[in-house]
Amino acid sequence: MRASTIKRSLGVDLTTKIKESRVLLVGAGGIGCELLKNLVLTGFGEVHIIDLDTIDLSNLNRQFLFRHEHIKKPKALVAKEVAHNFQPGAKLVAYHANIMDRQFNVGWFQKFHIVFNALDNLAARRHVNRMCLAAGVPLIESGTTGFNGQVQVITKGETECYDCNPKATPTTFPICTIRTTPSQPIHCIVWAKSYLLPQLFGESEDEAAELDMTENAENADEIANLKKEAATLKEIRESMGSDEFSRNVFKKVFESDIQRLRDLEDMWTEREAPKVLVYDELDQSSASTKLPNSSGDRREWSMEENFVVFKDSLDRLSKRLKDLQAKKLTDDSEPSLSFDKDDEDTLDFVTATANLRADTFHIGITSKFDTKQMAGNIIPAIATTNAMTASLCVLQSFKVLQDDISRAKMVFLERSGARAINSEGLRPPQAYCDVCSVVRGGLSVDPSATLEDLVVGVLQEQLGYTNEMSVRTDEGIVYDPEMEDNLPKKLSELGIKNDSFLTVVDDDDLEKDPRVNVEFWVVERTKPSENSKPVTLKTVDIPRRPKKSVVPEADVVNVTNGTAGNGKRKREGEDEPLTNGHIAKKVAGESAQNGDEDVIVIKDDEGAILIDD
């Protein structure tokens, strides 16, 4: 767009503010690419772009700044170069890095007038939210899932923050369901992807994230069994590369393990016992079966086809691992292969192995296409939703730049309602939010300062805390009345260094009017200060907590991938929200189901599959 046209439509004042602003864009994926293009074309004078990832083939359909020749290059750097051509006058700075790195500290965030989040995971979103609150920089948070999109303006002390509404934590699968009593295709897919594949090709002791490894009584036996099995699998791994390998794997997981399960007769009084698959039988019946080609991705393969794909993918993966091992140079890490939805070999392995297991347990099988959706936790990203969401971010940023937060909105994009775009006013911060309803302050510390200097010298003597309090870092509690042993330790020994965050919680009995939580960020002095105490702070006035009863409890909101994750909230006395906070995509057709249960797969922010059963 020509500068003169922008000036005419936005006015001289806003155009100048836009030109003079320095903004940060976190994430150069689906929304990020669109947003960067919008920002430079709108005339933003300085845009910093950060992304930790490199470009993948599967990004090209919607991350339009990227082309085939950019595959494997850092997203941030390519996005910067390409967008620069749109507006050579703009200053663009790219970082191929994780926004959660310490180098991006509060002081660094303070350089920006606005931060835009275009992320895909909860942890990074939460982190940026907190940094923006600490730095006092407005944040425009955005996300999409399929046809749904969301934009939220967050400003410290004026609006709700990203964490004001609790997010549901992602569900994991109990090991017993995955290992012994699968009842849906997704259970078999998780088994193939998160258990067997890492056992065969991963660093063998890996604990797969999607399996619930908590050692409670129910799980303890299962974990013991699992360990025994892992030992046997290790032996099998040793035959990798020989013709015997796929036979050994098959015989273990579909013959002997299943036979052992069948022998536990009590388990099968209420449900049908699994059936043993016999290697030699399948080997014979599949003698003339060809490997399905890519046109077969959307249909369910026959058992013979699953069998030949199982063997073939194991051969391909074995060869790759052997090659990696042969190339291994001096570094200590063991070469390994892990699941990637865009890696044909691992996807073939997971599809075929999950289907053979599904057959064993009398469960419907899934096509390679559906398996990819489920194992990759994918909800198709829609370029149009990303584009609309990115433009809504820019429109909201105008209100921020004009200091007109009262007109800024929480905006929702949706397909089901009467209107595609709906909005609601921003709410004030939740009084009980642990993230934004805290007081913040800086602590300046000598390199040799101890916890006692902080707890006694500052918190008790200076701020008047009693002994009933705790001090937490991101790693956990470092002080409470039972941890006096820590007092003589240096702060640095407790992991409290430059740019660390510390939260002080007043644990005094609620009736005594405890203080709200205080979050300090630590600035380490390069050398001890001669004139002041080892730990000093800028005095902060710490208010007392409001009485709990007056604040309505926030709803727990389901988190979906890509979305800002706030969902639309409902509070007492409100009508039904216009959109669903819980956006789910049904990815498995009825034919792929066991009985009439629906499998709902959600790509959530932690990368786990949520299942509604």
Ligand SMILES: Nc1ncnc2c1ncn2[C@@H]1O[C@H](COP(=O)(O)OP(=O)(O)OP(=O)(O)O)[C@@H](O)[C@H]1O
């Ligand atoms: N901690 C982080 N620091 C920097 N960038 C991040 C961080 N976490 C995620 N990102 C980036 O945010 C972007 C989110 O974009 P998007 O949701 O389109 O995901 P994608 O990985 O590009 O696509 P898909 O998940 O569909 O393959 C990604 O490019 C990702 O690398």
Ligand SMILES: [Zn+2]
């Ligand atoms: Zn909050």
